[in-house]
Amino acid sequence: xxxLRVSPVQHRTNGAVHSTPARLEAVAPRDGSFDRITELxxxxxxxxxxxxxxxDEDRIRFASRFGLDRVADVAKEPGLAxxxxxxxxxxxxxxxLVTRAGFELGSLCVMDREPxxxxxxxxxxxxxxxxxxxxxxxxxxxxxxxxxDEREMSRAAASVxxxxxxxxxARYEQEHNIAQAFQHALLPQFLPxxxxxxxxxxxxAADDRDLVGGDWYDAFTVDDGKIxxxxxxxxxxxxxxxxxxGKVSQSLRALSLIETEPHALLTCxxxxxxxxxxxxxxxxxxxxxxxxxxxxxxxxxxxSPPFVRRADGTVTELRAGGVPLGMPIRLERTSDRILLxxxxxxxxxxxxxxxxxxxxxxGERSVREALSREDxxxxxxxxxxxxxxxxxxxxxxxxxxxxIRFG
Numbered sequence: 001x002x003x004l005r006v007s008p009v010q011h012r013t014n015g016a017v018h019s020t021p022a023r024l025e026a027v028a029p030r031d032g033s034f035d036r037i038t039e040l041x042x043x044x045x046x047x048x049x050x051x052x053x054x055x056d057e058d059r060i061r062f063a064s065r066f067g068l069d070r071v072a073d074v075a076k077e078p079g080l081a082x083x084x085x086x087x088x089x090x091x092x093x094x095x096x097l098v099t100r101a102g103f104e105l106g107s108l109c110v111m112d113r114e115p116x117x118x119x120x121x122x123x124x125x126x127x128x129x130x131x132x133x134x135x136x137x138x139x140x141x142x143x144x145x146x147x148x149d150e151r152e153m154s155r156a157a158a159s160v161x162x163x164x165x166x167x168x169x170a171r172y173e174q175e176h177n178i179a180q181a182f183q184h185a186l187l188p189q190f191l192p193x194x195x196x197x198x199x200x201x202x203x204x205a206a207d208d209r210d211l212v213g214g215d216w217y218d219a220f221t222v223d224d225g226k227i228x229x230x231x232x233x234x235x236x237x238x239x240x241x242x243x244x245x246g247k248v249s250q251s252l253r254a255l256s257l258i259e260t261e262p263h264a265l266l267t268c269x270x271x272x273x274x275x276x277x278x279x280x281x282x283x284x285x286x287x288x289x290x291x292x293x294x295x296x297x298x299x300x301x302x303x304s305p306p307f308v309r310r311a312d313g314t315v316t317e318l319r320a321g322g323v324p325l326g327m328p329i330r331l332e333r334t335s336d337r338i339l340l341x342x343x344x345x346x347x348x349x350x351x352x353x354x355x356x357x358x359x360x361x362x363g364e365r366s367v368r369e370a371l372s373r374e375d376x377x378x379x380x381x382x383x384x385x386x387x388x389x390x391x392x393x394x395x396x397x398x399x400x401x402x403x404i405r406f407g
């Protein structure tokens with residue numbers, strides 16, 4: 001555990017002000033569920049560092065750190081902004097983590113060594129992402145039954161993120177079982193097949209406590225014989241994420257009755273989330289495949305880019321941009337096109353596949369190597385073969401894998 005000491009901070013107890021030594025320490029949740037939020041926040045601001053900080057009476061705990069590997073003594077002023085300044089950062093934008101009851105747990109902060117002025121849209125997005133973090137923390141704390149009153153909330157949040165076992169574990173497991181059953185019920189039982197197209201998919205739960213997330217995959221045929229394919233990941237874990245997974249995946253099926261262009265489908269989902277007033281982030285990739293010609297039109301909402309394996313075994317990344325669903329920043333969504341050659345394979349996946357070792361570069365290298373292997377490409381169940389080849393060790397997140405073999 002990395003600890004850096006900061007100056008005393010002030011807090012109130014029964015109306016009196018006290019000063020106690022504070023500590024900054026890393027206490028990340030075991031499933032890494034907030035790492036995507038901090039990475040997305042850093043990219044949104046084009047900043048090198050983002051953190052989720054839980055503030056207790058005598059310490060500041062990092063539930064997630066992006067770009068902050070090493071720490072050092074900080075300046076002798078209290079507060080997160082001052083601590084950032086002590087680490088050499090001259091820009092710090094923080095969105096508070098405020099519970100529904102109005103209790104502040106900490107902040108989602110973005111930091112840079114260069115001073116700047118953030119835009120109103122950037123700050124609005126940061127506030128929305130902070131709300132996603134807060135909802136996840138509240139869900140975990142409440143299902144674990146860790147706190148007696150609101151004053152214990154931040155200490156309970158830090159405890160549950162650190163994975164402290166409590167008498168509420170049974171309730172947490174019950175919620176997990178319900179979420180898992182609900183999610184598996186919503187995943188497709190059969191995938192469409194044609195003479196030229198073979199689809200294979202698998203969902204793998206996280207090994208660490210089997211935390212259920214909001215990962216999904218889907219594929220179905222529309223009236224003109226083309227195949228609509230989707231994969232996505234709802235931020236957070238538990239029953240709430242599983243419910244949102246169901247809403248989005250089923251909405252895609254309903255929308256495809258009137259619209260099949262991938263970017264238009266994602267735009268419709270943006271509008272639906274606005275109507276729901278959903279305070280949640282969702283990444284998704286949607287494709288429309290013509291099984292006769294191999295033409296695949298696709299659009300991405302901030303999702304992990306697919307890999308394409310050619311018949312000769314070479315593997316390339318299918319670049320696709322776009323912001324996640326539910327973001328207050330609205331960019332015009334577009335569809336791109338690829339013509340699949342006979343013998344090629346497309347790999348769609350959620351980020352648990354490349355982040356199993358917490359090293360994305362190493363994870364992507366492992367996926368490329370596995371996909372290039374002839375035994376994987378020719379397997380009757382290539383999705384399962386990829387999972388077995390890449391996830392040889394424990395996975396900290398749920399994983400959905402869908403392969404498209406053409407020709």
